[in-house]
Amino acid sequence: MKIGNLLLANNVCLAPMAGITDLVFRTMARNFGCELCFTEMVSANGLIRNAKKTYRYLESSDADRPLGVQIFGADPGILAEAVRIVTEGGADSIDINMGCPVTKVLKTGSGGALMKDPLRVARIVREVRKATHLPLTIKIRAGWKRxxxxxxxxxxxxxxxxxxxxxxxxxxxxxxxxxxxDWDLIAGVKKRVVVPVIGNGDVRGPQDAKRMLDSTGCDGVMIGRAALGNPWIFGQTVTYLKKAGPIQAPTLCEREQVLRNHLMMNVQHYGSGVGLKTFRKHMLWYTKGLRGGSHFRQKLTKIHGSAELIEAVHHYFTSLETQEDQEM
Ligand SMILES: Cc1cc2nc3c(=O)[nH]c(=O)nc-3n(C[C@H](O)[C@H](O)[C@H](O)COP(=O)(O)O)c2cc1C
Incomplete structure (x- = not known):
């Protein structure tokens, strides 16, 4: 897939997800073969005001490539200014959020509110286009309402x-x-534009990705929620789409290793306190559906150090492996 002048090694992308798709999460996705990853939505106003917190969302690394930076805002001039900043900051592509349904964002006329205002969409895309030479995408919804x-x-x-x-x-x-x-609408959009179309929504596994590509004719797929606690989905999907082999489910041992690696990267990136706190949700996702998972997670509330947590994780996975062996 090629977006503007950006040539991608595959057509499986990580969706922008607020509070989730930080540098650490993107690195995990990339380790499993995800090509184009997006930051969470970043406020155009925050960038212009030089807000420290906003800039944290842009943290990246040499390996975190190609990186799409998603910006939200409503004012074409401010968005263009923000895009200039991000372009100079080293993004590989720019995406404008036109789909966020969160009230706080809608109230400012940004995100999904733009679906109600085609004239503003035109002004935004024109202004932003002038502000950057980078590939420019928009992420939209079906519409404002049914x-x-x-x-x-x-x-x-x-x-x-x-x-x-x-x-x-x-x-x-x-x-x-x-x-x-409504995947039919992805097909509808694909029929009407020449530029690549990336379909998103309800891709839960490699077969869904193939079904979306085949049934809509879209050029790429974007995966969001199904990647939570499940970075393997990218490797599985890329392999499946290339017809390069069967879908391999991770073993318990691999799960433990990946969880531990993710945890350690999180702690390294954010420091112990924030690193552990922000990892709790990932812990839930990684252990969801595993035997005794909820009991294990309850025990974790009493753990406050990363070494202790890694030890508890190891203990839990070893007990799962033992049970599995006994059942065989
Ligand atoms: C927790 C969460 C945060 C999200 N944040 C963003 C965001 O910052 N920008 C955006 O365009 N979409 C955001 N989305 C929407 C996803 O990018 C994606 O469009 C949606 O989850 C549908 O894809 P999926 O079915 O693969 O999850 C978010 C979704 C979730 C679940």
Whole structure:
């Protein structure tokens, strides 16, 4: 897949997810073969005001490539200024968020609110296009609400104004994350624009990715929630799409190693306190569905040091392996 002048080694991408897709998470995804990763949405206003917290979202590394930086905002001029900053900062591509359904974001006219304002979309894409030579994408929803599906119109406008690709998560903004992503709409957008279309929504495994590509004709797939506690999904999907072998599920031993590696990277990146605190959600995702997982997680609430946590994780996985051996 090629977006603007950015040639990608494969067409499986990591979705931007606020509070999740930081440098550490992206590194994990890349270790398993994910090519294009996105930052979480970064406030254009925050960038311009030089807010320290906003800049933390841009932390990256040499290995964290190619990196798409996602910006949100409503004012074309401010967005363009923010995109200039991010371009100079070394991003590989720029994405404008046009789908976030969170009230705080909608109130500012940003995110999903843009789906209601095609004229503003045109102004934004034109201004941002002038501000950067980098590949420019927009990430859109199906529309604002069920009786106002306009993703195709928005995609066509964005293409005319200079966007290099369209990423679509075909739920309406009103829908949030309920119901299903309407993949037919991905096909609809693909038919109407020449630039690449990346489909997103409800890809839970390699077979879903293939089904989305085959049934919609889209050029790439973007995976979000299914990657939580499951970075293997990228390797599995890339291999499956290349018809390069069967889908390999991780063994318990691999799960433990990956979890531990992720935890250590998190602690190294954020320091022990924040590193452990922000890892709790990942711990839940990594152990979800495993035998005794919820009991194990309850015990973790009493643990406050990383060495102790690694020890507890090892103990838990060893007990799972022993049980597995006994059952064989
Ligand atoms: C916790 C969470 C945070 C998200 N944050 C963002 C974000 O910052 N920017 C964005 O465009 N989409 C965001 N999304 C939406 C995802 O990028 C994606 O469009 C959505 O989850 C559907 O894909 P999936 O079914 O593969 O998860 C977020 C989703 C989740 C679950």
């Amino acid at each position: 009786h106002g599906i306009n993703a195709i119109d928005i995609a066509v406008i964005a293409e005319e104004c200079g966007a290099d690709a369209v990423i679509i998560h075909p739920r309406t903004v009103e829908q949030g994350f309920s119901g299903f992503a």
